Every structure is written in structure tokens, then in C-alpha cells.
Amino acid sequence: MKMEEMAIMKLRYSRILTLAVATALLASMVMASPTPVTAQTTHKIVLDISHGQLDDHPGYSTQIDAYFAGNLTEMGYEVVWADAGINASILENADALIIGSIFGPNTGFLASEISAIENWFDDGEKLLWVGYDSDFTSSTSGQWILDNATMILEAVGSHVYGEPVSVEDSESNVAGGAYRPVANETSDDSFVADIVAGVSKVMMHGPTCLYGSDSDTPGENVSAVALETETIENVYPLLYYSAAAVIKEGDPTLEGFVHSLDETGSFVAASLEVNPTTKNSIIVSGSRPYGGYHPMIDFQYEEEVFQGFEFCLQAIEFAFDYAAPTTTTTTTTTTTTTTTEAPDLLLYGAIGIGAVVVLVIIVVIARRK
Template identity: 30%
Template sequence: MKRLATIIAAFVLFSVFGFAMASATTVAVDLSHGENAKYLVDPVVDKNNQSHILAPSIVEGVGDMQWAYFGSPDMFPNNTKIKNLGDTITPEALKDVDILILGQPTSPFTPDEIQAIRDWFAQGGKVLWVAADSDYGSGVQAQDIADSLLEQLGYGNLRVDLCSVEDPSSNAGAGYRVVGHVNPDPDTPFRGMLTEGFLHGGKVLYHGPGVVAWVDENGTWHPLNETSKPPLTYRIVVTSENGTIVENNDPMANAYLAGDTGVFTLLAAQIVPLNGTQSLLIVSGESPYGDYEPTWSPLYHGVALDGPQFVSNILHWAAVVAKYGAPEKVFSISDPVGDDHGPGTYTYPTDPVFNKTGLFDLTGVDILKAGDKYIFSFHFKNLGGNPWNGPNGFSLQIIEAYFDFKDGGNTSAIKMADNGPGSNVNLDPNHPWDLAFRVYGWGKALVLPNGTVLDDIDVFADQGQNTINVVVPAKYFGDGLKVEGIKFPRLAVLVGSQDGYGVDQWRDVQVNASQWRIGGGDADAIIAGVAPRVMDLLVPDWFSPSQEEQLSSYNASAGKRATVDMIPVVPTGYLTITSDPVNATVTIDGTVVGKTPIEKLELPAGLHNVVLKLDGYKDEEFSVSIQAGKTLEVPVTLSKLTGMLTIITDPSGAEVYIDGKKVGETPLEQYVLPIGTHKVVIKKDGYKEESFDVSIQANKELKFTYTLSPIQTTTTTTTTTTTTTTTTTTSTTESTTTTTTTTTTGGGKGFCGPAAIVGLAIIPLLLRRRK
């Protein structure tokens, strides 16, 4: 009995995935429609030596989940680890069930049972696993019942085709004893959870299996393979490339033909969207329990198998996928490999548990969106398993992440103990954080900038992918985790070695590494209490300063901690803009960023539209291409806005001076001037000098026509009274204003009045506007 307990305990370990939802997950199996309970509550024993336990029962092996069954209440009278839900599937019985497995039913479900399953599945967050059989013997009945249920379910379109699949090369001594391969499609969400912990290459038994197919909206059946599968569908267990379709009984298959060879699907999963949530449908040609020899089998006819590990894997995986679906990747940030040395000098503790390389080597972070939640996936070179059985699925690492996505915030590191902060660094003072979290094998905390600590956070590890996943409700970020024009969020990620006896959960640093202490610390920094305890920072290659520079920025003599920068979630570069003259308003991608000169403005890498505006000058508009980590300098010489001046005189040939400078003789046509007021003087020998101001408007022509007044000298002895009458006539054609001066001279003595404005017109110019 002691030996049995020891063996069972060893197998229980492989099913402890370590995320909070596992213990809250209830798995119900059906035993009320002709299924049998093989390996469900009884261990797997060696057929040649009944005292030799090969594997525990499923209920024992996946002991971190709650188990229940539909069937006779007295079926397991002495087993307290599996609960009876009655002998009929009802809405009330399904109320607390998360995963329902129908393992090769051979008697049909009632309409009420199907309705109960349908309504339960439609709630979202549920897993329905329908397992059928081959078309050999009574397996035909199991296929019919499974497909009938799937059709009436009304959700998903996976089916089990009416045939069998054999494998002449991958089997346990006979072609029908198919040894399938756990090889999930590359796009399978959280794929590593399905493949972790295998000792035998992911080999699993599918004894006389059926083959999975799918049906389109017209009712047409299709093979389920690499090039033919519905959306959100993932092949998980397949045959070798020598799989062969076999027909044992009528009717004929719908999607496959007898004699077809290739890789065939033995188990597939499909995410079924449901009004903002989702459930997961699993369909397989064999059952994890019961059957002649179920998938749980760890050894069959001398072939060692990963059956127990796989069944545990897929149940834990299914619970995650039903909850989060297929997340959409929002951002992906890489980190150099091999930089798990803090400021450049740190070394691992010497205990054998730290002998693996890459335990604290963060290689990148993905930010995913799953409905109303964000999933932060922290990828490591090597998580090192879960040697101390941390309930979150990992043991060695501690992660703190900080996010800046709005104004205000905090610049201190998380502090959960009096001797904290454990990381012993300060955060970027230029980009205060608005939300942060800390996770490690035994804890998780969501932290607001005012210090409030919340438990509204989930953590689970994907050891197969060396990934720690942290789930945070999107409501805490609002609209902050997105790039809009020149605006982008930032984050800082700190990785250390977790130590429950350390400083605020962080393993301490000393000059020389010891069994439980990090080595390579600066003696002065240690004495001053400012040595960082961070082994790795998220600092992509394009960002500056580097990790080593940031973690070395402490000042031991001043007692000042190192400062960690907040990293943009997208690659960025810098833009410097100067202008002549200065003080031009600069707008980039529709956002005003300031006035010139603009010095090293950080922008997302890529193309950006820039506009410079300054009163009296033409707008300058152009595009810039920003490269990650580089600075682009753009000098701009602004051009004054101009209009045109045309002056015609009678007689012609008069000299024209503008603002004191001779610019030509009349007729002066379309002379370009900066906008504004200018002083014009007209001179011609024998004629009176004329001077006046003109106001030049942008992109318009100002037109003047003058009749010059000659200079006359008359001598007479008679006194004469001279009357000058000036009349102004406004012409209605060509927008021209004409001024005429009439002089009447009496007694032979008189004079000519000032030159008259003959015509004035403002004419819009058809000029190309420079941008």
C-alpha cells in the first residue's frame, strides 16, 4: 500500500499545472449512456504483475481538479474523490460543471439531455469533449450517437467520420492499435501546455480509433487536415504520415475514402465564439477513459506512452482556452538572450536547482488581448520546471511589470514588506507608472499607483513554452494599451530570483555567490544598500540606455538606487526639427508637439506626417521615416508667404522703388513681394514723384494703373483763382477702381494735381501652394 501511495504521489505531480483555476475546475464524465469507467477511479496495473502500478487513476492523477460523474449513485460507494451528479444529465446537475466528457456513449441522449448540454455550453467558458470510436463492431453505434449529438448541439462543426484509421508504422503491435502523436497545429493557443512533461515524445494510444472530419454550412463533409479546417480549429493528435483509412462497416464514410493514406486527425479542438465569450469543443476518435484501452494508458504491448500526462495536459489546456479563447497579439517586445546578469556582473546561486542556464533570462514579452482581458506572456530561455511546486506553476522566478499609459502615476518600485522594495531600484521619473503587478510561484498582486493592492489577476505557466502568463482585466487599462499617432504606452519588466526568505520576496545579492545568494554584486553598493536585485530587464536591442547601464546607474556614495527606464511597447526613434526662423508650430500626425526647435522627440518607428506653421510663412509639410533607436535631424528653411504687385503708368518708363530699393521700371508686372505693407515710390523725370503704401496679401496680385502728373511752371502778372475738382469713378468691370483728377486754370496760371490712381485690382493667384 505504501508503494502504491508513492507511485500515485509521483504521478499527481505531473498534473499540477499550478494556476488558480485548476482547483476550481470541475470535470464531469458520463457513465449513464453505456460508457465504462476503465482507469477513471482505478489505477493502471501491469497485466503481467497485478501488484505493479503503472499509473494512478485519472481522478488521482489529475488531482488538482474536482471530479464528478453521471451514472448510478452507487457505482463508486467508497470513493470520496468523485461526486455523483445523478443518472441523468440535467441543467441543475450541470450547474457547476466546467468540463463534460462523453466517452464513447452507446445509448442515445434524450432531447432534454441534449437541450441541457446545449444551454450549458452556450453559457461560455465550458468544455465539451465528445469521444467516439471506430466503425468496427459496436463502434458504429458510438459514431452515430456522437455525430447526432454534435449535430443537435448546434455549436461547432466537427464530426467523427463513419470509418476507422489504422497506422502500419506507428502502433502498439498491430495497425489498429494506433500510437498517435501529440503535435498541435502551430497556431494552437497556449500550445506548450499540451506538450509539456512528455517522457516518450508525446506518444498516446488510440486503440481502434475513428477519424475527425468537419461539416460546412451546406452539410458537406470535409477531411480535417492541414489545408482543410474551419476557423479556430486545431488538430492536436494525429497519426503518422502512414495513417490509412479503413472501412469496417456500412455506411461509407463521408469525407474519407478507404485506402486513403497520410496524416489523419485523431483529436481536434474548436473554439466556439458565443456573444463576447467562448466555449471549447473537443472531438476525438477515442476516449480518455473507458473503452477497450483508453488514451490514459501509459504502456501498451511494450510501447511506453505519455497517455496520463497528455490527458492531464489537455484538461488543463482546455480550461484555459475555454476561459480566454484564442488571444489576439497586440504587442511583442524582444529581449536579448544571455543577459541574465543584472548590471553585467551577477552570477547564479550555487545550489543545484540553479544549475540550468537561462532560468532568469527573459527573452521577450507578448501582450495579448482576450475579450475583456489582457494576457501578458513572459517568455524565458528556461523556466526550469516547477521544482518546489509553486501553485502558480513555476518556482524560481519573480516578475514585476509596470505600465505607463496616462498622465500622473508613481515612480517607486513595488514594496510589500518593510525591508522592500525587493527589486531595490527606482522607476523612470519621466514616465510614472499607472498600474503594476508582481507575480511569483506562490503569489500574485495587482498594484495601483496609490499603493492599493488587488487580487484581480490570474497567473498560469506554460512550461512547454517556458512562458509565464499573467491575466489582467482590460478595465484597468481603459484605452491606454494602444498606439495612436505619436502616443504610445510604456512598460518596465523586472525579473529576479524569488526567495521567500529574501528581501520582500527577492533573492539578495552579495559579492560572491553562495547556495542561496546571487553573486557578483558591487561591494560599495551592497554596503550602501543600493545594489539592484534584478537579474534581467526588458530592454530591446534598439533601446538606449542598455540594461547594464540602467542597473549600474546607482550612486553608492549618495545612497541612490539605480533607475529603470520605461520601455515603449513599440520600437521608437527620435526626431529633431530646426527651422529658420524659429518658433514654428510643429504638428505630427495631427498632434501639435511644440514649437521649433524640437529636440529628440521620441516617435514610433515608421512614417510620420509633419507640418510646420508660422505666421507670414508658407506651411511646410513633409513625411519622415523614423528608424528604431536612431535620431533623424531635419533642418527646415521657411519661405515667406508672397503676393504680387503690378504697376502700370502713363507714360511708362517710370522708376519703381519698393521699401527704398529700386526694383525696375514701369510697366512692373507681377513683381513678387512678401505679404504685408510695403512703401512704393514712382519717379520719372518731368513728372511729379508719387509715393504710397500697398498691402500685399498671400497668393493674390495687387494691380495699380497711374497717370503721372507732369511738372509745369507758368509765370503771369495776373492773379488767378484755381479750382481743383477730383472725382472718383468705380468701374464695374474687371474689379478696377479708376480715379481721375481734373484741373481748371484761370488767367493762365495753374498746376497739376498728384498722380491719380487709375486702376486697382486684387487678383487671386493660381499658385502652387508649397506644403
């Protein structure tokens, strides 16, 4: 065989090998592509930003808030940012209302807004999340409106409220800042295991702690109890501060209802309350879940990594499942008819692509002979 013919044959084999490899890779990509997973039911989530939630360090949380909303959207949920107040219109068809820490003396809730929330919540199968903050206030930085958060929770009959105090921790904190305590203990109750799964550290920047109202007619300072030591039916603490956490007062004119100045302990940082009859859920947190400066969803500070982002997503998902649990019905049928297993369409697609490529190779080789 002449050198020229050998070179041509070698080139042909090289092309055939290249196409064969490409075909194999393409087939593997077709067969390995995952099927997109979407929520079985589209839930509408309203995130309030009309009451100063973004005024503390404006622009800081823009990126992380957008990432949070993007993840909720990818989970199959509709996310609505409420920037013009809360009313029946924006709450229409909403399954969840999340209210970050209310900031500024002129951004409080109107009575009509609280009434709209109460009426919406009464329909049942809802999630209401209310974020508190510490009692910190200053002439330059402004103040947190804790009483507004309390009024909202009283309107819906919550058994959990935020203390008008600050929580600091000189041992378990972020970058040495005692005012940035880390909630590093989680509930061991199996009922809320899905919420705290994989969660070991949540940054709580400038937070407060929670207390319970152990009464059939709950409210602020009504039969107040410490949730870390007392239990209330259908109330589940989710996150705790470390045992080194201490109660401080940012505003000396305010005092805690259950917890006293300089008291130490593993205070409750976040809780869940459920209503088995209405299938409603209430989450209360001692810090803002989104918005402002270092919200709970902030998952990194310098080199330290946190799981607040996962915690918030899992808590929302839990509440939706609690309201309308997903059930699977299995039907068993006995028959004497011979059945044929359905074909694997991906496999057949890959084989088809390979067959087309092989035909192209044959045609090319035939034309070059």
C-alpha cells in the same frame, strides 16, 4: 586525564556532533519544502459514465480512470462522475463535460440530455469533449453509438465530427496490432503548442478519424472536408495518425463522408475548436479519452510509453485558461521612504529550531559536569 573521563568526553562530543548534523538536516528540510501549488480557480469537470463508457471490457480502465481523476483533483479541479445521466442539475456550475465513447445500443442519449448539454454550453466559457470510436460492431461485443456523439456535437454547432469508419496502421501501432494505431504527429500551430507540448505518441485503440463541416450551419456531412488538407476558421487539428494509416470499414453498411475505403494518409485523430465570442472550446477525438479498453490516457502498453495522459490534462488546462485567462497586474510605486526587506520566515524558523537544539545541548552538558 583518566580513561573514564576521556570516554565520557568523547561520548559528549559524539552526541553534540549527532545533534548538530540532525539540526542541519532539519533546517534544510524546512527551507527546501516546496509551497503546495493549487489552481487559482476551482473548475468543475463532469465525466460521463452513464452511456456505456465502462461497459466495454468492464473494470479494465478503473485504475487509470481513478489516477486521471486524482491528477485533476491535485490540479485544483472538482471531478464529478455522472453515472445517472446528464441533466441541468449535474451540469450546474460545471466548466467542462467530457463524454467518452458511447457504447451499446440501449445506452444512447435522450433528447432531454442533449438539450441540457446545449443549454449549458450556451452559457459560454465551457469545454465540451466528445470521444468517438471506430464503426466496429459485433453480435458478441456490441457496438459503438457514433450517431449519438454526432447529435451532441450538432446541438452545440461543432464544425468537427467523427467519420463512421475505422483507422488502422500496419507500421505505427502498438505491439503489432494495426487496429491500435498511434497518433505520432502533432500540430505545429503555436496557438495549441501548450496542448501538444512533450507529446509524441498517443495510443488510439480501435479509433476513427475526423472530418470538418465547413459551413455557417455545420452538421453531419454538411460541406464535409478533410481536416488534414483543408482549414476551417478557429479549428485546430491537434493529433494526426502516421502517413501509413489506412481507412477500413468495421461495419460495411456505413461509409465515410470524406474518407474512402483503403485510403491512406495522416488523418486527424483529435482536434480543438474555439469560439472567440463565447470562449467555448470543443475537443473531438477519434478514440475515448477515458473508460473502456485502452483509452487515450493509458500511458503504457507492455514496454512502450505514451503521452496521451499528459495530452488530455494539457488540453483541459488550455481550455480553462482560454475561457478565463489568468492575468497578472504589476504596479510600480516610487517612494522616498526607506523600506526593510521582509524576513524569510522559513530561514528564521530553521534558525529557531537550531537555537533550541543548541540550548538543549548546553543544558545536558552542564548537568553532566
